[in-house]
Amino acid sequence: MGNILEVNSVSDFSAYHGLTDRHRLVSVIDFEEISPVRHSLNQYGVYGLFMHRNLSVDLTYGCGKYDYTNGTLICVAPGQIGGKEDNGDKIELDGWALLFHPDFLHGTLLEKRIKDYSFFDYRINEALHMTENEYDIFATFMRQIKEELENKDDDVQDSIIVGYIELMLNFCRRFYNRQFITRKLENSDILTKFESLLHEYFKNGNQANSGLPSMQYFSDRLCLSSNYLGDLIKKATGNTATHHIRKYVIREAKNLLASGMTISETAYSLGFDFPQHLSRMFKKYEGISPSEYISSFKTFKKVFK
Secondary structure (H helix, E strand, O other): OOOOEEEOOHHHHHHHOOOOOOOOOEEEEEHHHHOOEEOOEEEEOOEEEEEEOOOOOEEEEOOEEEEOOOOEEEEEOOOOEEEOOOOOOEEOOOEEEEEEOHHHHOOOHHHHHHHHOHHHHOOHHHOEEOOHHHHHHHHHHHHHHHHHHHOOOOOOHHHHHHHHHHHHHHHHHHHHHHHHHHOHHHHHHHHHHHHHHHHHHHHOOOHHHHOOOOHHHHHHHHOOOHHHHHHHHHHHHOOOHHHHHHHHHHHHHHHHHHOOOOHHHHHHHOOOOOHHHHHHHHHHHHOOOHHHHHHHHHHHHHHOO
């Protein structure tokens, strides 16, 4: 990979664009004030929310491309790499950036909750597509944080800014829920592909070498992040992706047990390391143990023989 801008502090990103921050742990940038700007491929050591409007730049990420043509929001977390390598060109931007260091959240409730916001691990092609109203809501928060940073620092300033950030993240969660709902047709296609991949995994005997399928297995093949796929499935069906996988495994286990396989044979056939792992999962989802299921199945066969 070419030149990467290491954004270990909020000032690293600001300095790249010729700006000086008033706070060492938080930065808000109004791109319209500094546009045009250079591209940068960034390795983040901070959290960031980037919102743009009317930007026609193709960014490649994973299996897909994302075309910024309308209002969009991307959330990044420490450890991620994103953006576009500087090629000497400058681009007109209309949007905002909010960056904050993990240390800024130290000792706050948000520090504990930040991992609950799964969209920080979404890929670029899973960005939030905002309506005009949603964009305006976020832009208002950006202006308020920027104004607060320009005020004289006092003993409540950081708490106010943390409150604004948490409010933005909660709105982001709401708007992503809206996006999952409004993209029902696209999501239905993804769910169908997910079910097909699950069926093919066991049909092809992948579990013999790789064990039970992981979320990463499905996300890689569907060109989605694990978090996005999991959230999509939960929003569309009411159950987690893990729940769907395990229910499928239980159905397969029932078929194998009914065919005469022992519990151990069934467990190893389905990719479990130990038979007791199957027994625990079976008991959890069916309310009875595999041995009890075998007994009830034999009784059923005798009654209807």
